[in-house]
Amino acid sequence: MVILGCQISNGKPYILGQHIAMRNQSIKFTGIRNGYKILTLCVFTFFPFWAYAQSTTPAQEVLEFYQKYMITCDHMFSNGAEKKRDGLFCNMDIEKYITKELHKKIISAYKSGTYSNLTGDRNYFTHTQDFDARWASFMSVTEIMADRNNSVIRLLMNFPKGAGEPLAVCVRLHRESSVWKIYEVDPSLYNDLPDCKYK
Structure with missing residues (x-):
């Protein structure tokens, strides 16, 4: 977690850098997880046809x-x-x-x-x-x-x-x-x- 600066909004302390760093991590994590889902879906979709053709x-x-x-x-x-x-x-x-x-x-x-x-x-x-x-x-x-x-x-x-x-x-x-x-x-x-x- 990286803290770059501090901003006060509506009287509450708010760390802008922390929010940005956490948001980037969640995006990366979601992207990887979706990539695995897509890869798994492709494998289970196309493997039966390939296996049937080969066997x-x-x-x-x-x-x-x-x-x-x-x-x-x-x-x-x-x-x-x-x-x-x-x-x-x-x-x-x-x-x-x-x-x-x-x-x-x-x-x-x-x-x-x-x-x-x-x-x-x-x-x-x-x-x-x-x-x-x-x-x-x-x-x-x-x-x-x-x-x-x-x-x-x-x-x-x-x-x-x-x-x-x-x-x-x-x-x-x-x-x-x-x-x-x-x-x-x-x-x-x-x-x-x-x-x-x-x-």
Whole structure:
């Protein structure tokens, strides 16, 4: 506390320097405290997004995509919605989940009339002909192989009783920057429960 001078106001002694010094300290203290509050707010606001972006595994990405895809396709087809330009992908933002090359491959096969050769008269991603939103809760994933930039995930669909036999799909992903994207789903061929260890 610094005392610079004395002033009498209304008959009471008043130390001007003391008031100024104390006022400056309170301003500085308030400024620091508000700075900490703002910093804390920023950390708690942006950290969850950063942590989510950094910690999403290929298995989580596959499960998220397939659950969303199954629910969206079921909703689209059960409402009798017309297929629009992107109806092949159930009007989803598919490019968030698959590579540009795979997107072009599927579109090209569809336009040229060779889609059934690519998929075996089934859906490319699910290897089914039907969709049911309830199936999304019966999906589980296992990482079969992984390295720094590639991963193979086995998606198992254990359908509810009476809806069919279990079905597995081998999903291959590639890392683009910090995001995992599907670049291929192995064809079903003759095995509905592949182990995904070999291509």
